[in-house]
Every structure is written in C-alpha cells, then in structure tokens.
Amino acid sequence: xxxxxxxxxxxxxxxxxxxxxxxxxxxxxxxxxxxxxxxxxxxxxxxxxxxxxxxxxxxxxxxxxxxxxxxxxxxxxxxxxxxxxxxxxxxxxxxxxxxxxxxxxxxxxxxxxxxxxxxxxxxxxxxxxxxxxxxxxxxxxxxxxxxxxxxxxxxxxxxxxxxxxxxxxxxxxxxxxxxxxxxxxxxxxxxxxxxxxxxxxxxxxxxxxxxxxxxxxxxxxxxxxxxxxxxxxxxxx
Amino acid sequence: xxxxxxxxxxxxxxxxxxxxxxxxxxxxxxxxxxxxxxxxxxxxxxxxxxxxxxxxxxxxxxxxxxxxxxxxxxxxxxxxxxxxxxxxxxxxxxxxxxxxxxxxxxxxxxxxxxxxxxxxxxxxxxxxxxxxxxxxxxxxxxxxxxxxxxxxxxxxxxxxxxxxxxxxxxxxxxxxxxxxxxxxxxxxxxxxxxxxxxxxxxxxxxxxxxxxxxxxxxxxxxxxxxxxxxxxxxxxx
DNA sequence: TGGACGTAGTGGTCCGACCACCTGGCTGGT
DNA sequence: ACCAGCCAGGTGGTCGGACCACTACGTCCA
Numbered sequence: 001x002x003x004x005x006x007x008x009x010x011x012x013x014x015x016x017x018x019x020x021x022x023x024x025x026x027x028x029x030x031x032x033x034x035x036x037x038x039x040x041x042x043x044x045x046x047x048x049x050x051x052x053x054x055x056x057x058x059x060x061x062x063x064x065x066x067x068x069x070x071x072x073x074x075x076x077x078x079x080x081x082x083x084x085x086x087x088x089x090x091x092x093x094x095x096x097x098x099x100x101x102x103x104x105x106x107x108x109x110x111x112x113x114x115x116x117x118x119x120x121x122x123x124x125x126x127x128x129x130x131x132x133x134x135x136x137x138x139x140x141x142x143x144x145x146x147x148x149x150x151x152x153x154x155x156x157x158x159x160x161x162x163x164x165x166x167x168x169x170x171x172x173x174x175x176x177x178x179x180x181x182x183x184x185x186x187x188x189x190x191x192x193x194x195x196x197x198x199x200x201x202x203x204x205x206x207x208x209x210x211x212x213x214x215x216x217x218x219x220x221x222x223x224x225x226x227x228x229x230x231x232x233x234x235x236x237x
Numbered sequence: 238x239x240x241x242x243x244x245x246x247x248x249x250x251x252x253x254x255x256x257x258x259x260x261x262x263x264x265x266x267x268x269x270x271x272x273x274x275x276x277x278x279x280x281x282x283x284x285x286x287x288x289x290x291x292x293x294x295x296x297x298x299x300x301x302x303x304x305x306x307x308x309x310x311x312x313x314x315x316x317x318x319x320x321x322x323x324x325x326x327x328x329x330x331x332x333x334x335x336x337x338x339x340x341x342x343x344x345x346x347x348x349x350x351x352x353x354x355x356x357x358x359x360x361x362x363x364x365x366x367x368x369x370x371x372x373x374x375x376x377x378x379x380x381x382x383x384x385x386x387x388x389x390x391x392x393x394x395x396x397x398x399x400x401x402x403x404x405x406x407x408x409x410x411x412x413x414x415x416x417x418x419x420x421x422x423x424x425x426x427x428x429x430x431x432x433x434x435x436x437x438x439x440x441x442x443x444x445x446x447x448x449x450x451x452x453x454x455x456x457x458x459x460x461x462x463x464x465x466x467x468x469x470x471x472x473x474x
Numbered sequence: 475t476g477g478a479c480g481t482a483g484t485g486g487t488c489c490g491a492c493c494a495c496c497t498g499g500c501t502g503g504t
Numbered sequence: 505a506c507c508a509g510c511c512a513g514g515t516g517g518t519c520g521g522a523c524c525a526c527t528a529c530g531t532c533c534a
Contacts, residue, residue, distance in 0.1 A: 014486065016297060028332055028416070040515065051488040053290060056517085060253060060294040061301040065329055072516050073496035083338060086330040092302060093323040095265055101320065104404035108349070111405075115348050167341035168348075179265070251517065277484065288519045293486085309485050310527030 015050045019058035022048060027067065027078060038068070038076040065089060083170035090174025102184070103231055109175040110224035112168055113156065117204060117220035118213040119163035128162045129208060136205055140198060148194075149181055155201065159208070188230055196226065252287045256295035259285060264304065264315060275305070275313040302326060320407035327411025339421070340468055346412040347461035349405055350393065354441060354457035355450040356400035365399045366445060373442055377435060382426065386418055392438065396445070425467055433463065 026032045038044060045055035059076060062068040066085040070076050079085040097105055124132075132155060139151035153176055160169035200223040207216035263269045275281065282292035296313060299305040303322040307313050316322045334342055361369075369392060376388035390413055397406035437460040444453035 016486085020301070024329070024332070042515090053293075053489080054487060056290075057294050057297040059516095061298050064257070064298040064302065065326060067329070067333065070516060071496080072494070073514080075496095075515065081333055083330075083341070086333065089302060089326055092261070092304070093320075095261070096304065096318055096323065101404060104320070104402050107402055108405050108408065111348060111352050112345070165341050165344055167338060168345050171345065253517085279484090290520085291518060296485095307485065308527080309525070310483080312484065312527095 015054045016057045016061075019044075019048055019050060019055055020061055023058065023062060024067070027081075032078050034078050034081045036078050038078070040075065083167040084173070087167070087170040087174055090171060091177035091180070094175055094177045094180035097180075099235060103228060103235065105175055105180075106224060106228040106231060109172065110221055110228060112172055112175075113160075113224050114217045114221035116160045116163040116165070116168055116172060117207075118217035119165070120159045121208050121211055121213045121216035123164055124159075124162040124208055124211070128158060132158045132162075132205065132208065136201060139201070145185075149178070149185060152197075152201075153178070153181065159204070184227065184231060187234065188227060193226075193230070197223075200226065252291045253294045253298075256281075256285055256287060256292055257298055260295065260299060261304070264318075269315050271315050271318045273315050275315070277312065320404040321410070324404070324407040324411055327408060328414035328417070331412055331414045331417035334417075336472060340465060340472065342412055342417075343461060343465040343468060346409065347458055347465060349409055349412075350397075350461050351454045351458035353397045353400040353402070353405055353409060354444075355454035356402070357396045358445050358448055358450045358453035360401055361396075361399040361445055361448070365395060369395045369399075369442065369445065373438060376438070382422075385431075386415070386422060389434075389438075390415070390418065396441070421464065421468060424471065425464060430463075430467070434460075437463065 023032075023038075032038065039047065041052055041055055041059065044059075045052045048055070059068060059070065063070055066079060066088050067081070068076055069079050094105060120128075135151045135155040135158065139148055139155060142148060142151075156176060157169070157173065160172045163169065200219065203219040204216060204223060207213075207219050260269075260275075269275065276284065278289055278292055278296065281296075282289045285292070296305060296307065300307055303316060303325050304318070305313055306316050331342060372388045372392040372395065376385055376392060379385060379388075393413060394406070394410065397409045400406065437456065440456040441453060441460060444450075444456050
C-alpha cells in the first residue's frame with residue numbers, strides 16, 4: 001500500500017529478513033495491536049510480494065521471539081507483548097552459556113536479585129508473604145533434588161513478583177531457567193551447601209517479614225554471591 | 238543416528254519446534270562447538286527425518302536468536318555464542334515496549350548502569366578513559382540530535398565495557414537500542430534537558446576520573462533516574 | 475608461477491500439493 | 505424454539521521438488 005517513504009536500507013539481504021523487519025515495524029508503529037489477528041500466511045506473503053515459504057520463516061522467527069503466536073487452524077496473532085512473552089528467549093542465553101559467562105550471568109543476577117528483594121521487602125503483601133513461606137517450608141521438607149529446585153525457583157519467583165517490576169521478574173526468570181540452575185546446583189549441593197542455602201533463605205525471609213529493604217538486599221546479594229564465588233573457584237581449577 | 242535414548246517429551250507439537258530443541262541440545266551438550274560448521278540443510282533434514290522446509294524454519298529461528306549463522310553458498314555455522322550474539326534480540330524487547338513497560342526497562346537500566354559505572358570507576362584504564370572523554374567532548378560539540386544520540390550511546394557503551402562484564406554490557410546495549418532511545422529522547426530534549434544531561438555526564442566522568450565507585454554509582458543512577466522520572470510523569474498525563 | 479575460469483555444492487526462494495486442526499454454520503432431532 | 509451433533513471451509517503445518525544466487529576450490533591456461 002504505502003511504499004512511499006521506504007527506509008534508507010530496505011534491502012535486508014534476504015527476503016525473509018525484510019519480512020521480519022516489516023512485521024516488527026507494523027507492531028512498533030501501532031498498526032498491529034497486541035492480541036490482534038494477522039492476515040493469513042498466504043495473504044501476508046502476497047502483500048509483501050514473496051512466497052509463502054519465506055513468509056513462514058519470518059513468522060516462525062517472530063514466534064520464537066515471543067512476538068507472534070500461531071494457532072493451528074485458527075490464525076496468527078500478536079502476543080500481549082508482555083515482559084514474559086518477549087524475554088522467554090533470555091533463558092536460551094543461560095542454557096547455552098558456560099565457563100566465564102556463567103559467572104557473569106550470576107553477577108547480573110546478584111545485582112538484580114538483590115534490588116528486587118529489597119523492593120519486595122518494602123512492598124510485599126500478606127498474601128504474597130504467605131506464598132513465599134509456603135515454598136520455603138516445602139523446600140525444607142523434602143529430599144528430592146528436583147522438588148527442592150522447583151520450590152527454590154518458585155521462592156525467588158514470588159519475591160521477584162512482589163517487587164512490582166514485571167520486566168525485572170522476567171529477566172530473573174530467564175537467569176534461573178531450570179536447566180541452568182540444575183547444572184550449577186549439581187556440583188554445588190554435593191559440597192553440603194544445602195544447610196547454608198537454608199540459612200540464607202531464612203535470612204531473606206526474615207528481612208521480608210520485617211519489611212527491611214536493606215537487610216533484604218544484603219541477604220539476597222550474599223545468597224547469590226555464595227553460588228557465584230563457588231562457581232568462580234570451580235572455574236579456576 | 239542415536240535414536241535410542243529419546244527424551245521424555247520429544248513430541249514438541251510441531252516438527253520444526255523439535256528440530257530447534259534438538260539443535261539447541263546438541264550445542265548445550267557440546268556436540269557442536271562455537272564456530273563449527275553444521276551439516277547441510279538437506280543432510281540435517283534427512284538426519285532428523287523431516288523436510289528441508291521445516292528444517293529451514295528451525296535454522297532461521299536459531300539464526301534470529303543469534304545461535305546460528307547462515308552464510309550463503311558456504312554453510313551454516315554456530316556463532317561464537319558470546320553475550321553480544323545471544324543478547325542482540327534483547328533490543329527487540331526495548332523496541333516493542335511502550336507505556337509502563339518503558340519505565341520498567343529504564344528501572345532495570347538504572348540498576349545495571351549504576352553498578353556498571355561503579356565497577357568501571359574502579360577498573361577503567363587510561364586508554365578507556367580517553368575513549369570516554371572523546372565521546373563526551375564530541376557530544377558537547379555538536380547540535381545534530383542524531384550525532385548527539387550516537388555519541389551518548391558510545392559514551393555509556395565504553396563505560397559498560399570498562400566494567401569488565403560482557404554480559405552486562407550486552408544487556409545495557411539492548412536497553413539503549415537506537416530506536417528505543419530516539420523515541421524517549423524526542424520529547425525529553427524538547428524540555429531543555431540537554432544542559433542537565435551535560436551536567437550529569439560531567440559528574441559521571443568526574444567520578445570515573447577520580448576512580449570513585451560510590452560517586453560513579455550515584456551519578457549514573459541519578460542520570461538514568463532523571464529520564465525515568467520524566468517518563469513517569471509523561472505517562473500519568 | 476599465478477591469475478582467470480569453471481564447476482560442484484551450498485543456502486535462498488519459489489511453487490504446488492496435501493495433511494491436521496479449528497471454527498462457525500447447518501442440519502437434524504427433541 | 506432450542507440444542508446437540510455433524511460437516512465443510514479456511515487456517516496453519518508439512519512435504520517434495522525445482523530453480524536461483526552465491527561461495528569455495530580445483531583446474532587450466534598464459
């Protein structure tokens with residue numbers, strides 16, 4: 001339709017790449033709202049003058065990025081574009097990182113997690129606090145490593161949610177993806193670090209209960225910092 | 238080849254999704270090293286028992302995620318899997334976010350940027366400091382908004398690099414993507430905020446020069462916080 | 475010896491067909 | 505008049521094949 005004001009470099013090498021940019025632009029400009037349904041693959045391909053195959057690759061890419069959602073038999077829709085949708089790919093980074101980068105990721109997590117926990121201490125409600133405690137006791141009441149990790153994840157997730165910044169919570173979620181944590185914890189727990197983890201979690205909970213942001217920040221930073229230091233020494237061997 | 242130990246839930250709905258998981262797994266398990274070349278699309282499709290079309294969609298998705306790199310006429314290669322490669326998609330989040338989420342993103346940036354600047358104050362070398370100063374003076378010596386934004390970006394990028402955490406630098410890079418910053422600054426600068434920005438940048442530079450982490454942290458937090466507050470009031474209207 | 479050429483092989487694009495699934499309307503009964 | 509069930513059209517998902525654009529590398533000629 002409006003091919004008038006084409007950008008400086010519209011020829012993004014491949015046809016598919018161009019399609020990705022075009023669709024992204026439509027969303028950025030507000031021509032496509034969250035939740036809205038797109039034309040069919042066949043129509044979209046025709047509109048941009050390309051084959052359905054190339055258009056499908058573009059759609060698939062945007063689907064993986066969490067921008068679009070394809071429902072078999074129904075159509076293609078724009079996601080709600082919430083932090084969780086778009087930052088899901090963040091988990092891929094954690095899963096594929098190793099060595100020194102794992103330490104860097106933990107460093108980022110330490111910074112964000114300590115701040116999030118501090119914010120949570122100031123803002124957390126009674127209901128949210130109860131939820132946190134639920135996972136805390138559940139974590140201490142089992143020996144199954146899988147279950148412990150699951151409750152540990154939920155423990156920190158509830159805290160991040162209570163901080164009131166969905167974007168931050170989504171990033172932390174990615175930095176704590178299941179496979180990422182499982183890899184690190186395998187060795188960490190072998191050194192009898194479980195008792196220490198319990199103490200650290202208790203300290204965090206205490207700070208939340210007292211609505212003490214500074215104590216919460218310190219406790220969370222120490223908690224993540226412990227794992228970080230352990231991993232650092234592991235790598236230097 | 239080894240179809241023996243198939244995972245618990247290998248049927249990820251679509252064939253393409255399965256291919257994505259398989260390739261990701263190969264990399265995570267170390268069967269594919271960074272920089273290594275993959276089999277051809279045709280061979281890969283045959284190995285996983287699917288059509289080339291479906292395999293291409295999987296490859297395209299991983300390409301967009303920064304995990305793979307396709308070179309026309311040559312082959313498909315695993316990227317170096319560095320922070321910059323994988324976190325490039327982070328910019329998409331910033332570009333497609335608006336309203337309250339923009340404030341959340343700035344909040345995350347404030348937290349990370351202040352810490353990064355503090356780290357930089359402690360670690361920055363003479364050469365890096367000279368580079369920072371170069372962009373600082375260049376920024377103050379022009380009236381072209383485009384150029385100002387470019388040097389502002391470079392200013393913060395150099396600082397993030399001096400902090401010594403590539404992952405953090407890559408995230409901050411995404412949080413400061415060109416389009417993101419351009420959108421916010423358009424209105425911000427109209428209110429004569431340029432003089433204030435200059436002062437804040439000077440304060441950051443002074444802290445770096447003095448190798449004073451705490452001063453650097455405060456200056457950076459205030460700098461980002463100003464924009465954050467401005468955006469917050471904009472939204473409440 | 476070295477550069478130009480050519481060729482085999484790779485990713486990029488397109489097409490057409492068919493399958494799997496969802497949706498909404500129609501049909502038939504109550 | 506109502507509702508349950510069926511059914512057909514439309515949609516995304518998959519497939520196979522063909523051709524193009526480009527690269528890499530070996531070959532041949534000057």
